Amino acid sequence: MKKVILLVSSILCLVMLGSCGSEISKIGGENEDMKIGTAKRTKRERGKEDKYLVAYFSCTNNTKTVANRLAETLSADIHEIQPEENYTATDLEYNDPKSRSSIEQNDPNSRPKLSSQLNDVSQYNVIFLAYPIWWGSAPKVIYTFLESYDFTGKTIVPLCTSGGSGIGSSGEELESITNDQTNWLSGKRFDKNVSTKELKTWFSKLNIPKKTSQVTDISNFNLEHGKNGNASSITLNSGYKMPVAGIGTYSLENEECEDAILSALESGVRLIDTAYMYRNEEAVGNAIRKSGIPREEIFVITKIYPSQFDKANQAIDEAMGKLNIGYVDLMLLHHPGEGDVKAYKAMEKAVKDKKIRSIGLSNWYVEELEEFLPQVETTPALVQNEIHPYYQEKERSPVKCCCSMIFFIFIPHFIFYNKLF
Numbered sequence: 001m002k003k004v005i006l007l008v009s010s011i012l013c014l015v016m017l018g019s020c021g022s023e024i025s026k027i028g029g030e031n032e033d034m035k036i037g038t039a040k041r042t043k044r045e046r047g048k049e050d051k052y053l054v055a056y057f058s059c060t061n062n063t064k065t066v067a068n069r070l071a072e073t074l075s076a077d078i079h080e081i082q083p084e085e086n087y088t089a090t091d092l093e094y095n096d097p098k099s100r101s102s103i104e105q106n107d108p109n110s111r112p113k114l115s116s117q118l119n120d121v122s123q124y125n126v127i128f129l130a131y132p133i134w135w136g137s138a139p140k141v142i143y144t145f146l147e148s149y150d151f152t153g154k155t156i157v158p159l160c161t162s163g164g165s166g167i168g169s170s171g172e173e174l175e176s177i178t179n180d181q182t183n184w185l186s187g188k189r190f191d192k193n194v195s196t197k198e199l200k201t202w203f204s205k206l207n208i209p210k211k212t213s214q215v216t217d218i219s220n221f222n223l224e225h226g227k228n229g230n231a232s233s234i235t236l237n238s239g240y241k242m243p244v245a246g247i248g249t250y251s252l253e254n255e256e257c258e259d260a261i262l263s264a265l266e267s268g269v270r271l272i273d274t275a276y277m278y279r280n281e282e283a284v285g286n287a288i289r290k291s292g293i294p295r296e297e298i299f300v301i302t303k304i305y306p307s308q309f310d311k312a313n314q315a316i317d318e319a320m321g322k323l324n325i326g327y328v329d330l331m332l333l334h335h336p337g338e339g340d341v342k343a344y345k346a347m348e349k350a351v352k353d354k355k356i357r358s359i360g361l362s363n364w365y366v367e368e369l370e371e372f373l374p375q376v377e378t379t380p381a382l383v384q385n386e387i388h389p390y391y392q393e394k395e396r397s398p399v400k401c402c403c404s405m406i407f408f409i410f411i412p413h414f415i416f417y418n419k420l421f
């Protein structure tokens with residue numbers, strides 16, 4: 001019998017704001033900064049590790065001019081998207097339905113080949129994609145470009161030049177061919193004579209997530225985007241998106257666990273929280289594979305336990321093997337314990353090895369964080385703590401970490417049905 005046990009753990013996300021101070025503050029209850037929507041916005045500064053690329057396609061140099069100015073303004077790298085066969089004036093004849101551009105744009109499967117090659121897209125976390133508008137859309141060569149590389153975890157910002165039309169739905173059309181884990185921002189049309197000042201103003205208003213710990217803005221946390229039982233998502237400091245609600249699997253094992261996860265997935269749940277300690281990683285993995293839902297759509301959290309910290313590399317591989325789903329979306333250290341810093345470093349390496357996408361902590365409170373954070377390089381993408389009306393931990397739970405503008409997410413966890421309803 002299919003049964004979703006207990007209650008789906010709801011996840012409350014709080015974004016850390018603040019200037020450089022040293023104190024990690026505690027939940028105070030009355031703190032206005034805690035409330036989503038009233039959090040103070042600080043001026044976003046570009047993170048040290050952020051690397052931007054301006055990629056552009058241009059036939060008559062309008063887009064090229066804008067792209068060059070933008071790259072210069074942002075100190076970004078620049079890449080020209082060049083088709084194998086250049087477009088002649090005849091090819092660009094938009095009044096001729098038989099011109100090359102007309103034929104390509106009318107063919108949904110057209111993908112003109114590229115002659116230019118982008119070196120190591122993985123080094124960039126933000127890509128500004130510039131193109132001319134052709135009949136309200138992006139030229140098909142931009143589609144070829146997007147399908148040629150893996151933009152998972154990247155932010156893409158479209159921009160265009162045109163004879164007068166706006167950017168319209170060209171950005172959304174392009175977004176539809178990339179995977180769910182690519183973060184698209186709304187684009188803008190620019191005149192070829194756009195000034196540096198105008199570009200700077202536009203850039204300063206973009207909600208670009210930081211690669212490291214510099215997320216200072218909660219505006220990409222938007223519950224309005226959740227629909228039909230599907231949770232909306234938030235972008236972690238790693239650049240990956242995470243649904244804001246999901247199912248916790250503590251105490252579920254074997255077939256019961258598989259059934260619960262399958263049932264949850266059928267109902268639209270896309271975040272699953274498991275752990276070595278729950279003894280159900282295998283069952284979770286089985287359910288995910290059985291569900292037939294594309295892997296990219298599902299976000300899996302697992303945790304390694306203090307008893308595993310001294311052999312963390314092995315523990316990571318063990319979790320990967322049991323889950324057997326290719327990669328782990330988010331791995332946490334389950335509790336503070338001896339060897340936790342070393343275990344965290346092993347997770348950092350696993351991120352580099354592309355086994356894990358994001359890393360974080362669980363059951364780390366103010367004091368533990370104050371000690372732990374200075375010892376590690378990667379700011380945790382998330383801290384998962386038990387918080388709900390029956391377990392408030394007001395004195396110990398961090399909601400604001402000023403030391404490096406850390407981005408935390410709190411999960412009211414294990415809210416038992418019989419206690420609350």
Ligand SMILES: Cc1cc2nc3c(=O)[nH]c(=O)nc-3n(C[C@H](O)[C@H](O)[C@H](O)COP(=O)(O)O)c2cc1C
Binds near residue numbers: 060062101133
């Ligand atoms: C095939 C084709 C179709 C075009 N369609 C539009 C259009 O729908 N709306 C518009 O405002 N401009 C349109 N234009 C004008 C271009 O968008 C504009 O000239 C652009 O700045 C050219 O950029 P480039 O110099 O980088 O190639 C079109 C141009 C071509 C060649």
